[in-house]
Amino acid sequence: MSTDTQTNEIPFYSPQGNEESLFEHAYGNQLPVLLKGPTGSGKTRFISHMAAKLNVPLHTVSCHDDLTASDLVGRYLIGDGQTVWNDGPLTRAVRDGGICYLDEVVEARKDTTVVIHPLTDDRRILPVDRTGETLHAPDNFMLVVSYNPGYQSMMKGLKPSTRQRFISMSFNYLKPAQEQEVVEQETGIDAHMAKKLVAMANALRQLKDHDLEEGASTRLLVYTARLIKSGFDPVEACLAGLIEPLSDEDDVVSALMEVVYASFGK
Amino acid sequence: MEEHVGQIWDKLVTRLSDKSFKDSVVTLAQVSKPLGIFFRALGGDNALRIVESTATQHFAKRNWKHRVAGTGKYIELSWQDEDTLHLPKQINVFPDTDLNKDLYYWLAAVNAHTLENPSAKARGLQGWFAYSQQITVEVLQRFPGLQSRYDRLVNAYLQLRNIDEYFNEQEQSQEDAIAQALTKPGCVDQLPTSQYAPKPVLLWPHPNPPEVIDLSSRKKQPDNDAEGESEPSKPQQNKKENKRRNAERVDMPDGKDGLILHRFESIFGFSEFLNINRSTEDDDEADQDKADKNADDMDFLSVARDNQTKGGKIKFDLDLPAESIDEVVLESDILLPEWDYKKQIMQKDFCSVINYVHNTGEVGELPENLRRTAKKLRHQLEALTTKRVWHRHQTEGSELDLDAYINYMGERFSGHKVEQPDLYQQLRSTERDLSCLLLADFSLSTDTWLSNDARIIDVIRDSLFLFSESLRNTGDQFSIYGFSSRNRGHIRFNTLKTFEEKYNGIVRSRIQAIKPGFYTRMGAAIRYAAQKLEVQDTQQKLLLILTDGKPNDLDRYEGRYGVEDTRRAIHEAKAKGLQTFCITIDDQGGEYLPHIFGTNGFTIIRKPEHLPQKLPLLYANLTTNPS
Ligand SMILES: Nc1ncnc2c1ncn2[C@@H]1O[C@H](COP(=O)(O)OP(=O)(O)OP(=O)(O)O)[C@@H](O)[C@H]1O
Numbered sequence A: 001m002s003t004d005t006q007t008n009e010i011p012f013y014s015p016q017g018n019e020e021s022l023f024e025h026a027y028g029n030q031l032p033v034l035l036k037g038p039t040g041s042g043k044t045r046f047i048s049h050m051a052a053k054l055n056v057p058l059h060t061v062s063c064h065d066d067l068t069a070s071d072l073v074g075r076y077l078i079g080d081g082q083t084v085w086n087d088g089p090l091t092r093a094v095r096d097g098g099i100c101y102l103d104e105v106v107e108a109r110k111d112t113t114v115v116i117h118p119l120t121d122d123r124r125i126l127p128v129d130r131t132g133e134t135l136h137a138p139d140n141f142m143l144v145v146s147y148n149p150g151y152q153s154m155m156k157g158l159k160p161s162t163r164q165r166f167i168s169m170s171f172n173y174l175k176p177a178q179e180q181e182v183v184e185q186e187t188g189i190d191a192h193m194a195k196k197l198v199a200m201a202n203a204l205r206q207l208k209d210h211d212l213e214e215g216a217s218t219r220l221l222v223y224t225a226r227l228i229k230s231g232f233d234p235v236e237a238c239l240a241g242l243i244e245p246l247s248d249e250d251d252v253v254s255a256l257m258e259v260v261y262a263s264f265g266k
Numbered sequence B: 001m002e003e004h005v006g007q008i009w010d011k012l013v014t015r016l017s018d019k020s021f022k023d024s025v026v027t028l029a030q031v032s033k034p035l036g037i038f039f040r041a042l043g044g045d046n047a048l049r050i051v052e053s054t055a056t057q058h059f060a061k062r063n064w065k066h067r068v069a070g071t072g073k074y075i076e077l078s079w080q081d082e083d084t085l086h087l088p089k090q091i092n093v094f095p096d097t098d099l100n101k102d103l104y105y106w107l108a109a110v111n112a113h114t115l116e117n118p119s120a121k122a123r124g125l126q127g128w129f130a131y132s133q134q135i136t137v138e139v140l141q142r143f144p145g146l147q148s149r150y151d152r153l154v155n156a157y158l159q160l161r162n163i164d165e166y167f168n169e170q171e172q173s174q175e176d177a178i179a180q181a182l183t184k185p186g187c188v189d190q191l192p193t194s195q196y197a198p199k200p201v202l203l204w205p206h207p208n209p210p211e212v213i214d215l216s217s218r219k220k221q222p223d224n225d226a227e228g229e230s231e232p233s234k235p236q237q238n239k240k241e242n243k244r245r246n247a248e249r250v251d252m253p254d255g256k257d258g259l260i261l262h263r264f265e266s267i268f269g270f271s272e273f274l275n276i277n278r279s280t281e282d283d284d285e286a287d288q289d290k291a292d293k294n295a296d297d298m299d300f301l302s303v304a305r306d307n308q309t310k311g312g313k314i315k316f317d318l319d320l321p322a323e324s325i326d327e328v329v330l331e332s333d334i335l336l337p338e339w340d341y342k343k344q345i346m347q348k349d350f351c352s353v354i355n356y357v358h359n360t361g362e363v364g365e366l367p368e369n370l371r372r373t374a375k376k377l378r379h380q381l382e383a384l385t386t387k388r389v390w391h392r393h394q395t396e397g398s399e400l401d402l403d404a405y406i407n408y409m410g411e412r413f414s415g416h417k418v419e420q421p422d423l424y425q426q427l428r429s430t431e432r433d434l435s436c437l438l439l440a441d442f443s444l445s446t447d448t449w450l451s452n453d454a455r456i457i458d459v460i461r462d463s464l465f466l467f468s469e470s471l472r473n474t475g476d477q478f479s480i481y482g483f484s485s486r487n488r489g490h491i492r493f494n495t496l497k498t499f500e501e502k503y504n505g506i507v508r509s510r511i512q513a514i515k516p517g518f519y520t521r522m523g524a525a526i527r528y529a530a531q532k533l534e535v536q537d538t539q540q541k542l543l544l545i546l547t548d549g550k551p552n553d554l555d556r557y558e559g560r561y562g563v564e565d566t567r568r569a570i571h572e573a574k575a576k577g578l579q580t581f582c583i584t585i586d587d588q589g590g591e592y593l594p595h596i597f598g599t600n601g602f603t604i605i606r607k608p609e610h611l612p613q614k615l616p617l618l619y620a621n622l623t624t625n626p627s
């Protein structure tokens, strides 16, 4: 859980389409937003970019299946012989305004997700049972949730009643030329190498579902490029940054390395 | 001529038995898995199956020397058709293992790039020459890392290509052009003409890949050839049957070459061109046997079209299981209704089911090749299904729930009235109260060959094994049944494991013994299975159906009638509070499956080979509901 303090610098984000403008409109109209897309496709980056651009604080919560409602709303803490109420990130965002970003929201237990329901309809309120308060969200409060549809099990997923409370945006990996630009920009690696890496990532993405659970993300690409940029051997960097994270099976890893050799030579 | 043959023969045999070449052999079986991944990563079609190619004819067919010369005969070429990528069964062109392996990867790269396979004949010899160079250039451009590998291969290949060969001037210039095109792809426009076509080039695509006969088009052809007719007619299986023997249309070898081919064959085995079309005189039984055997053993069945043939038929009889003496009848004459959608009536006592168990008297073991996967899946399922979590806010428990306690204290301090707080937490596995009945289709179509060594039934067998192995530690109740039918009076229900039985050696031996039966009267099977499942005393009851095609039987139970009855049976099961889910490998099931099972009630496994591994995971997915 983190709350980013405002810095003047807007994190770099290369848009896939009209998502920036859509987001601004959603923000302006107090509509909650749902981001879906595979891991490492820029969802988190997009949110930090937008928060900075809109000049509002960002409160991020990574959801997990043990996340309770009080983790979101807040709890009493004991300090100096007395108990003090401590706002959870959701409550803080509602009090102070800003974007509250619930990452991987499907991971949260269903009873936790219902806490956000009253915030996502036109009431825009947060009842805090423990303190007996009912908070009204200010205009600059915005709720954003994300999830990766690929990981869902058949019975898991967002309940329609939750899903249908959000404007939805889909994220995907960028087109090669644009992804190359992102890799260059993020790591300062040369264009030639960035191009090679992107081509390789796209080759690996073809294997999704068939041979691999997930394709190589932009994030992995950025990591790998950083290793190379700092002087690490490219083939070894690919092994550590692109291949090993994708599979634990030795024969799959060695097959994927053949793809690396097809780009870097052997 | 015989003498000349003998000489070359010796050379060939000597060369092939040369130790270094033998030692360096790389087989497709060794590399096919990584090769498949490599192929798909480089853009190859996901749906293609990689199979071993057999020797096929190429342009140079006039002259036996060209046909068998050098590596051409032994190192088959690569090509693709709609659902297969054919790669050489083994490569031992080079004395060096790494080079042989490199050649496999090169061929995979070349084929991954060949997005479509324009009929090679349309391309012609010049087309092939240009196309091959172009593809080489493009592949190297896209994957520059392959350059060094390619250079090594070309170097080694050019040294070997024309050993022991004598060329006239024209042939020589042709060879020179090929060498140049290999060394500097894209630089030679024309292949100099010669009386003969050149030998194929191992690094290039097949100059004239065999065309797979499409059964539908074959029907229109005057010649009647093997298979199809000998089997009970099951129209919708045709496509699969076609895959199974991978019949390919190749030209008839002309008479002159017959002798040589034959001798070659008797020395090197059967996996070569085999002329099995029945000419007038060889219609005796011995020959039938021989052809049968060869058809079984062969990787491919080359069915040559030859208009002079009298159209003799070779029957490949399917191994229909006899009702064996080991079968013990558990229940018989179980009468079940069937839905007639046309009349919209339920026909009472319309079907008769016999439930039997096949006791082989043996204690089965889990097949060796499944053990590793079984272990892995077992762990995965255990982790998925018996997740232990802290249950918070309990009235009793092993530990204090600090969170609850602090809240309680806080609320008290701040003056709130709190009633009976639940201040403890307890580590417990999430409660599962589940029984699952797995109903597998053992119909005739499961006898279809998926690859050179596995039929659908084999995949189903492996699936049943892995399913059982995975579930044994989860605490879930499960039972396994198979079914097939022959008309409404003969619905055979094969009990492999009841809910009461433990999964043990006896169950394994029953799974081991499963065989394809006849047809798929699915409605009755589902109704009977639902009766078994319904009486289970668990909260959740899951009926899993494993099948490979549409419901059908000999009588009118096919098409819409069968589909509607099955749909009805599923509805009845749901009304009884059962969950139903169908796992099918029928990739054409898109239209009827949602109708029967509902949009979320089925899944299609496009790669049947993946079924054994996927089934347990699917099960886990279906049964782990986070809330
Ligand atoms: N459009 C983009 N513009 C700039 N950088 C990007 C973009 N897409 C991805 N990246 C890079 O990829 C990295 C990973 O993206 P991010 O962390 O936003 O992924 P995510 O979608 O939030 O993944 P997850 O679902 O795993 O949380 C970023 O740190 C950034 O370097």
Ligand SMILES: [Mg+2]
Binding pocket: A043, A044, A045, A103
């Ligand atoms: Mg993220």
